[in-house]
Amino acid sequence: MLVEVNLLPEKPKKNYTSILYAGAFLFLLLLAVLTTFLFQRHLTQEVQVVNDQVYNVQLESAQIRQELTGLEWTDAKQIETAAAAVEGQIIPASSVTSYIVSLLPERGFIQYFTYTQPHSILVDVHFDRLEEIAQYHEALESSSLTTSVRLSVIDSHEMLDDEQHDINFDEVKSRYLASFELTLDREEGRSLGDEQ
Incomplete structure (x- = not known):
């Protein structure tokens, strides 16, 4: 090797x-x-x-x-x-409301109150009798605060028959709901507010 x-x-x-x-x-x-x-x-x-x-x-x-x-x-x-x-x-709402309430009958009351325009009001009012609606309508029309009053709806609240309660329906009076459209006089409304 x-x-x-x-x-x-x-x-x-x-x-x-x-x-x-x-x-x-x-x-x-x-x-x-x-x-x-x-x-x-x-x-x-x-x-x-x-x-x-x-x-x-x-x-x-x-x-x-x-x-x-x-x-x-x-x-x-x-x-x-x-x-x-x-x-x-401006028309003071409190003055207008007080005046409208003062025209109500004894057992009448306002359910709904609203301004729809600066000088227009919608009011829903409860009454005991139809005559009271007519009297209230007349009082509003003769008032210097309103230039026009329109009664748009009258509705009655009927009592339904209820067998569970012992109620004598002959003694129960129905209530009426009336809807009013009011147009206010601007000058009169302001003077009403100034007085209060």
């Missing part, structure tokens, strides 16, 4: 790990610097946009303030004129 003898010196193996670590470190450092630069540039652009918006809002508010100072006096006079006109049309 033949034996080989190598008399040449052995070449040392190159160690690439330190170069690989150095390259990875430089790559990460370059990536961090690039990311920081891009982020700082993005933030600078956002700050510039926000500063522009703030400047525009300040300009607009200065213009609006300038316009408002010119309009302030005319608007105040218009508001005062409108308020005076509205006050001239």
Whole structure:
């Protein structure tokens, strides 16, 4: 058998790990610097946009303030004129209600009361007898407070036969519900409110 003898010196193996670590470190450092630069540039652009918006809002508010100072006096006079006109049309609801209630018969009562327009009222009233409805209608029509009175509905509440209760239905009176539409005289309504 033949034996080989190598008399040449052995070449040392190159160690690439330190170069690989150095390259990875430089790559990460370059990536961090690039990311920081891009982020700082993005933030600078956002700050510039926000500063522009703030400047525009300040300009607009200065213009609006300038316009408002010119309009302030005319608007105040218009508001005062409108308020005076509205006050001239107001009819106090408490005075009207008190007056309408004072015209009711002894056992009559108002179930529903509402303004439908500034000078129109809907009233639902309960009565014991039909004659009381006619008397109340006449009292409203002859009143100086109303310019027109319209009786729209008369409804009676009938008692149903109930065998569980010992009630003598001959002694029970039915109640009547009448709905009135009233149109008020503005001048008379205001003078009524002034009296009270």
